Amino acid sequence: MTPLTIANKYDVFDKTAANYVALSPLSFLLRTAKVFPQREAVVYGNRVYTWAQVYRRCRRLASALSKRGISRGDTVAVVATNTPEMIEAHFGIAMAGGVLNAINVRLEADTIAYILEQGEARVLITDTGFAETITAALVKLGRQDILVVDIVDEQADDNKTRLGSLDYEALLAEGDPEFDWSLPADEWDALSLNYTSGTSGRPKGVVYHHRGSYLMTLGTIADWHLPAHPKYLYTVPLFHCNGWGHAWTMTALAGTIICCRAVTAAAIYQAIAEQDVTHFGGAPIVLAMILNASEADRMPIRRPVEIMTAGAPPPTAILEGIEGLGFNVTQVYGLTETYGHTVMCTWNEDWDALPFADRAVIKARQGVAMTVTDSLRVVALETGEDVAEDGKQIGELMIRGNTLMKGYLKDPQATVKAFSGGWFRTGDLGVVHPGGYVEIKDRLKDIIISGGENISSVEIENVLHHHPAVSLAAVVAKPDEKWGEIPCAFIELKENINVNKEEIIAFCKQHLAGFKRPKEIVFCEIPKTATGKIQKHELRKMLLKV
């Protein structure tokens, strides 16, 4: 990669400890605890910690883990919601040299056991609220050499069964609050391990490096235009892409992190009213929850609140409603592999004067490369060339930059494939609008190629979702001798509403070009993962059995 260069007079300088320091998000905690020791850092119900206290607790955690044998490259798994312990884990584990593996609490025991096994977790810090699943996972894992530590959370009302040999506070008590830790020697060192959702097969272990999370923090501050001391409500699960890195970002800004165990409309309104929340993140479903809250749950929004949304474009109706309440929504796009947001629908003041409908169309686009994302391309599958900026030609989104994983743990083949050609292949298909704003159309593996035409399964699903009888629709390709593939729609109907296939097809005729209309309709319950994602590979299997 590096071109041959001839050394010149500027090339004689060695890097020294004075002028070359590993980029690591751990540095933000050190600085903020020193400059703003008395500011409120983490709030969770009656538990309120200052930055000085958070730092001492993180040092205790690091010290205790060190004493228990955790050192560079050891995995420490955490199964928890967004409680103070989870924030502390984002610093304390790495301060001991360990690698944080935050595991999705909604996964089934079998997958959790797989993750603990593949990640070689030496310690598991687990919230007792998930004791049942974790008990089963540990039985499946069958390893005795894993230290289990319980987080006992008063707000977790469902289960208080202890699984571990000690609880989290007892672990902290073992540690030294003045623990002498250091930044990693190399900013390329692993910081965390985040498993993909595994919609097809086993989840993959995405390894983050310190450099990436450090840059992610600074990039988020720049692109979200964050002020000093935001009050951030942590509704995004920290087990997804380390909560989009916001724990580190809020630390850098000496903000206040308002923890949140259960994401409900009431909890969000209450946090805004009582904690003066200025920023939070959430999928469009969270926006819908806020918008559709009961009168009893609502509280007044006294000043604009910024929402970062991801996972799907915010539907126009939801956008209109939520902005009317005093929220401003910014859509971002990313994957576990990109540390979360790497593309943002960066706003342009020129659009302020547009009618709402036009602004909503723009806000539904994923946008442009963020400041610390080096660059993105959308590449036509057939030619390998960049697509035209016409909002029509579909290609695969590829990304290059420093907020990209080291690779997939113990999966060199998948790693090489993901980075082949010097770009990270997102596996997402999209178009580029004039001006360079990307709009995602479908997953690469879900696109349907029928008679040589690319058909977006998402486009068909969007039409089906507008039919009043349809509760959920999923469209996949069915192999076909004549056309290569044809679109086949699986539909869950709403309760007490009847509709037949012909009516659905007639509805599609009104809204879709002929080649895009589903040629087969199947009414059934659609298979989903533990986290609620549709399993299209299962649908494809069903088609092959037919």
Place this chain on the structure above:
Amino acid sequence: MTPLTIANKYDVFDKTAANYVALSPLSFLLRTAKVFPQREAVVYGNRVYTWAQVYRRCRRLASALSKRGISRGDTVAVVATNTPEMIEAHFGIAMAGGVLNAINVRLEADTIAYILEQGEARVLITDTGFAETITAALVKLGRQDILVVDIVDEQADDNKTRLGSLDYEALLAEGDPEFDWSLPADEWDALSLNYTSGTSGRPKGVVYHHRGSYLMTLGTIADWHLPAHPKYLYTVPLFHCNGWGHAWTMTALAGTIICCRAVTAAAIYQAIAEQDVTHFGGAPIVLAMILNASEADRMPIRRPVEIMTAGAPPPTAILEGIEGLGFNVTQVYGLTETYGHTVMCTWNEDWDALPFADRAVIKARQGVAMTVTDSLRVVALETGEDVAEDGKQIGELMIRGNTLMKGYLKDPQATVKAFSGGWFRTGDLGVVHPGGYVEIKDRLKDIIISGGENISSVEIENVLHHHPAVSLAAVVAKPDEKWGEIPCAFIELKENINVNKEEIIAFCKQHLAGFKRPKEIVFCEIPKTATGKIQKHELRKMLLKV
């Protein structure tokens, strides 16, 4: 430095083109030109360029320089004020692989010749306003192999003599606006060369790397809490620490840079009124200029304007006056070696309620390490230990981080000395106040050690400056058999005011402890550099001759 580490499962990942990209401020221009092509980028009188235009001009410059033989590691010198050409030089030269050497326009010909020689400049881009000095410098340099390019600025009224074989616009015309450039292969590559002011002997050539300027940009956005699209008035000369890096910072934010050839109160007020300036930087002397502007020069300040100030603490009276006008002042501290600001008097809301006098005392402190500055220490000279945070014990300020030079060009000895012990030794002496805020007291080489006591020359000078007859005072150590050293004061008196040595000493008795009082007084003209800095080494020589 790197501790021995045992490779683990996370250490197997190679860096690839997809996930490891050189950190370089050049990337900001590429992105901003793509996302905000039509926004106003650079304004200079009637000349207004959009970001698309700036980018095309920078590519033309890079292309033309490449065609003229400039490649990786070649120095391109620029003698210019803050005109659009200077902004473009901050991108175009590095896009060709070259290293920008922006030279202080106020230097004498002899020093400029030295800089061109030591830096091995292959091209000199020079504003015709400085033709006289540059002619002399080129004669002294005596090299024929340097391409001289004239910037012909309509606003430069003093001299339009052409020195070069072509002018800047003709050079641009040689270049391709679609020039295919690339980021440096290595973020440690040299980006620019900035000479120190050389208060003692020849100036030293400070080499900046791409990594540092990239991080400087993001750190400034975070710590100055910069919004989208600031309107930045460029009063800080771009030949000082690359204008504190703000050309790159404003590019990252798609701001508007308002150029400024001559920094006058009228120009500043006018830019605020007409260009809606939101941010600028300047030494306290610029603040005084604004405050003391004539009625004719003043214009109303419609919204708060942020000023970053450096070079000396803002005096209380100036701070009070300037804040009363609607400006907010943030003091920063840094040196050429630290890319400009690396320490900031980061504000704490707790201080909002303090009386003005108390806030002014805090604002006069240099402050704490900025977010991207890894850390700072103030180290007692005698013990090598960190000083107490008591606001009293004096030590040398040392800094570690990524916004630190590669080293001094062709001066390995000075480089090793500056970084000895793994910290950059600033040569500045200061105290640390409770809470960790640093206050600079003196230059290390200017401190006076008398009878075992450290005496700040700055403290004595501050007292002398309060005497109504004193125009300028400089205090240095004189060797003394009994005390080791004694303070000796050199004084320039105001015109038409007479005062004798006894009166000065009597005045000092009222304000200084006995050991701090100057034991000798010399009335004379104080020697200064071309840029107006006092040459204390010349004063010391004078004492030895006495």
